[in-house]
Amino acid sequence: MVKQLSGILLLAVAGCADASIIINQNIGLDPVYEPASRPAYRERIYVCTLTPFSDVYADAGRSERSARHKVSQRCEQGQGNGSIFCKTKDAVCTATSLDEDDGHAQNVLMIFDGSHQRGASLAISRDMPDLARYGFAERLSSFSIPDGWTVRFYEGISYTGGYYTRQGGDQEAIDFDNKIRSIRILKR
Incomplete structure (x- = not known):
């Protein structure tokens, strides 16, 4: 580097x-937007x-x-x-x-508002009940999940509504582009 x-x-x-x-x-x-709680x-x-x-x-x-x-x-x-x-x-x-x-640290989930991991991004290291708090509600288009992780993307706030489960290595939100409002990390 x-x-x-x-x-x-x-x-x-x-x-x-x-x-x-x-x-x-x-x-x-x-630009990369990160929650203040994650140093x-x-x-x-x-x-x-x-x-x-x-x-x-x-x-x-x-x-x-x-x-x-x-x-x-x-x-x-x-x-x-x-x-x-x-x-x-x-x-x-x-x-x-x-x-x-x-x-793009390997111990965080990265979500992006553009396809192919482009555009504004958010680094996530914990469950996110409402992406609107970070300006990311219904904006997710692609992501980078660390190897070994399982992540569930929800259409509603507080882990409600339809959901999509993805594993480490998955990257594109083809089935749920611009629909996600909350995220839960199921396995690290």
């Missing part, structure tokens, strides 16, 4: 003289840049020391070994955090 972020940052800053970088953790992703795991990374002349070099690492070293090496590849413009101490660094699996 860090290597992917590094590649994205390098593409984003290539050709720019400004060393400041804004890191958008959801580049190309739709998200965040992995801390460091992104460092060096800007000799009009060139910009960027790299990321799990520690600031690692990120500084990597960006210095990257800079020397372009400027030459031992370049005075590629010193690790001159790197400008910032720290950020990444959501585990970009919000």
Whole structure:
């Protein structure tokens, strides 16, 4: 994941003289809505840049020391070994955090308002008697159920009305698109 972020940052800053970088953790992703009761795991990374002349070099690492070293090496590849413009101490660094699996943690049910796990999403780790409380009533179109889980999707609030039971690995709400108002996790 860090290597992917590094590649994205390098593409984003290539050709720019400004060393400041804004890191958008959801580049190309739709917003994720999570209940406040579920704390998200965040992995801390460091992104460092060096800007000799009009060139910009960027790299990321799990520690600031690692990120500084990597960006210095990257800079020397372009400027030459031992370049005075590629010193690790001159790197400008910032720290950020990444959501585990970009919000698709394996210990939660993810529901989406678009097909093929796209659109706005909600991470669910407990029974949900009324999806309207989270703005998701009658909006579910696809989902991602962790392996080993069994989940029941209900058309009514408080687990009433018609229902559909799905296992881990299932993904599309073909039979019940935009009908679900509550969800119960039967097996983890």
